[in-house]
Amino acid sequence: MSTKLILTTILLSWASIVSAQEQTVIRVTGTVTDPVSNSPILANVFYEKLPYYDDMGTSNTDKSNGVYELYMIENEKYIINVKADGYKPISEEFEVKDQGIGLIEKNFKMEPDAMHEKFTLDNLMFSRGKAGISEESNQELDEFAAWLDERPNVIVQLEGHTDFQGNADANMQLSEERVLAVKDYLVSKGVKKNRIQTKAFGGTEPLTRERTPEARAKNRRVEVRIIQQ
Structure with a gap:
């Protein structure tokens, strides 16, 4: 491998590291509740980064209050899936837009599935x-x-x-x-x-x-x- 090619590879790798270090991670939290009773739901909240699904994570809600907590990269788009026994699953796209506080609140209301209506x-x-x-x-x-x-x-x-x-x-x-x-x-x-x-x-x-x-x-x-x- 030529010295020029080695140097180019090193520079590209360093640029990727710097770019990753410059990414801001935002805390995303909220509740998952029943739409009628507003009671907390024990659910799994799972995310994947779009379009290549190269970043993912999951959080289970606290059964006492329905709160979940995730960490995502600012200005990136994700797909969030929420699943719980007895409720229709939720799947929606979400873009991480911080308002300058490093925290985004996103709540979910889950509809009962047909087998529990x-x-x-x-x-x-x-x-x-x-x-x-x-x-x-x-x-x-x-x-x-x-x-x-x-x-x-x-x-x-x-x-x-x-x-x-x-x-x-x-x-x-x-x-x-x-x-x-x-x-x-x-x-x-x-x-x-x-x-x-x-x-x-x-x-x-x-x-x-x-x-x-x-x-x-x-x-x-x-x-x-x-x-x-």
């Missing part, structure tokens, strides 16, 4: 303080049974809730009796027992803390969570 049986009504299903509820339950019949692989969990007022143990018992009553009705319409799970919450997860009759009625509900498709 839930909905409320809005027209389901019970006798006051009892588990008996009113006749006005039959149409909605019949439609739900038909919906399940059209989707033979779906498994659901019925989640019973009462208002938060009153005796906690009695509320828990009542919510359990109500979801079992709904399950029995659906089974009577031909839905297999092993496709319906139940869980009682009593008054532990009210939608509102207001004490009006309308608010209390809103808290008394049965929600359907899809746990398998």
